Structures are given as C-alpha cells and as structure tokens.
Amino acid sequence: MLKFKITKDEFAALDEAQQALYAEAGDGYQLQVDGIDDGAELKEALRKEREERxxxxxxxxxxxxxxxxxxxxxxxxxxxxxxxxxxxxxxxxxxxxxxxxxxxxxxxxxxxxxxxxxxxxxxxxxxxxxxxxxxxxxxxxxxxxxxxxxxxxxxxxxxxxxxxxxxxxxxxxxxxxxxxxxxxxxGGAPGSSGGGAVTKKFDQMDAGELSALRQQNPDVYQRLRDEYHNR
CATH class of the missing domain: 1.10.287 (Helix Hairpins)
Structure with a gap:
C-alpha cells in the first residue's frame, strides 16, 4: 500500500512506476491522487495524531x-x-x-x-x-x-x-x-557478761568500754549516760 507522504529515502527505494505517482513536496514526496484535498487530509492526520497523543x-x-x-x-x-x-x-x-x-x-x-x-x-x-x-x-x-x-x-x-x-x-x-x-x-558486747545486753552501769565501765559501747550501740550508751547524770 502506497503512503500519502514519503521521505526522499523512501522515494529512492521505489521502482520507477511507483515513483511516477509521486511529486516532490517540501522535504519529501507526496502521492498525486485526483480528488483528494491535501489540506483536509493533513488536518485529519493531525487531528488523529492529537487524539492519539x-x-x-x-x-x-x-x-x-x-x-x-x-x-x-x-x-x-x-x-x-x-x-x-x-x-x-x-x-x-x-x-x-x-x-x-x-x-x-x-x-x-x-x-x-x-x-x-x-x-x-x-x-x-x-x-x-x-x-x-x-x-x-x-x-x-x-x-x-x-x-x-x-x-x-x-x-x-x-x-x-x-x-x-x-x-x-x-x-x-x-x-x-x-x-x-x-x-x-x-558474747562480745562492751559491758556484757557473756551475752549481748549491757550489764554494767555507766559509772562501772572504763573508758575503753564506754568508747566501744558508744560506737557499737549509741542508743544504749546514751540511755546509760542519761540515767547516770539524772540520778
């Protein structure tokens, strides 16, 4: 089927009988057919191209x-x-x-x-x-x-x-x-006699026992001291 427009390379590939059907148009060749409105054909082609795009x-x-x-x-x-x-x-x-x-x-x-x-x-x-x-x-x-x-x-x-x-x-x-x-x-508590509780009174203990008692059991030391001074 012949194309309406072809390039110069496509034109050169045609035989002489087919080339006779084309006329040079712009940068290529256009099929010479009586009764075809070139402008309308082109517009239709452009319209279809736009629609497809x-x-x-x-x-x-x-x-x-x-x-x-x-x-x-x-x-x-x-x-x-x-x-x-x-x-x-x-x-x-x-x-x-x-x-x-x-x-x-x-x-x-x-x-x-x-x-x-x-x-x-x-x-x-x-x-x-x-x-x-x-x-x-x-x-x-x-x-x-x-x-x-x-x-x-x-x-x-x-x-x-x-x-x-x-x-x-x-x-x-x-x-x-x-x-x-x-x-x-x-035993071992200061002022004790084999047990843990203090058995001596405040004034019966020497300085070493009082010092140890004060470090090991300050509550008992304070109680005995208060009892001694408040008697």
Missing amino acids: AEAKRKLKEFESDAERKERERLEQRQEWEQLAKSEREQREQRDKELAELRDEVANGKRTTTAESVVAGLIDKEATGGVQRYNLLRKEAMQHIAHTPDGIKINGPDGEAWDAKRLGQYLSETYPFLVDGSKASG
Whole structure:
C-alpha cells in the first residue's frame, strides 16, 4: 500500500512506476491522487495524531494515579501494621514488667517473713531500742536469704546451705550488740557478761568500754549516760 507522504529515502527505494505517482513536496514526496484535498487530509492526520497523543497521556495519567493510589494504600497498611505491632509490643513489655514486679514483691515478702521469724527470736521489740535493733538485724538477715524457683534458701557467707537456726546463731555471734542478752548465743558486747545486753552501769565501765559501747550501740550508751547524770 502506497503512503500519502514519503521521505526522499523512501522515494529512492521505489521502482520507477511507483515513483511516477509521486511529486516532490517540501522535504519529501507526496502521492498525486485526483480528488483528494491535501489540506483536509493533513488536518485529519493531525487531528488523529492529537487524539492519539491525548489518549496516551490520559492512559498514562490513569496508570500513574492508580500506581500512586496503590502505593499510598500499601504505605498506609504498612504504617497501620507497624503501629499495631508497636502497640502490641509495648503492651507485652508492660505485662512482663508488671509480672516481674509482682514476682519480686512476692519474693521480697517471703524473704522478709523468713528474716523476721529469725530475728524475732533474738530481739524483744518492746525493750529499749528494740525496734531500731530489730530493723537493723532484719536487714542483715536478709542478706543471707534468697528466693529461688525452689523456694526460700538461706546461705552462709561462703554460700553454704543454712537453716533458720544456724542463721540465728550467726547473727548472735556477729552482732551481739544488737541481740538481747538473754537471747544471744555469743558474747562480745562492751559491758556484757557473756551475752549481748549491757550489764554494767555507766559509772562501772572504763573508758575503753564506754568508747566501744558508744560506737557499737549509741542508743544504749546514751540511755546509760542519761540515767547516770539524772540520778
């Protein structure tokens, strides 16, 4: 099929019979056909070209709009998923934290109960300075009490397994100045006679005993001093 317009190269490729049908027009050649309005033909060709170009642009815009919409939806879904995952992670961490705190609270409660059961047999809280000495000795006792998956464990300074009785003996021997004299298992307190309680009066102790008492048990030292000066 012959084209209405051809280039010079296309014209050169035609045989002589076909070349006779063309006349030179502008930079190329145009088919010489009677009854055809060259201007109308050209306008129609331009119109179709514009329509095709406009349609191509429209389809491209639709494609880009659809792609953008899908990408936006994908990002929104991803953001929602990330937000949901973050929320679930924070809730899980909060539950784990609360559970750990509850476990620690239960464990510390059991440790405190065990320590108090040991210290209660060593100190009379109603005695002079009893509450203060009780709290101090309970704190020391808890250093040797641990809560494990197998329950409460009592250990000595070197990690050896102890029971409550052995811990009480250790506390009495290590802190005789905190233990009531009648309940102590070892001596060593200034002014004592084999027990932890002070048995001498203020004016019966020498300077060394008074100095040691003041350092080890200031409450008792102050009480004896006040009794001596207020008699």
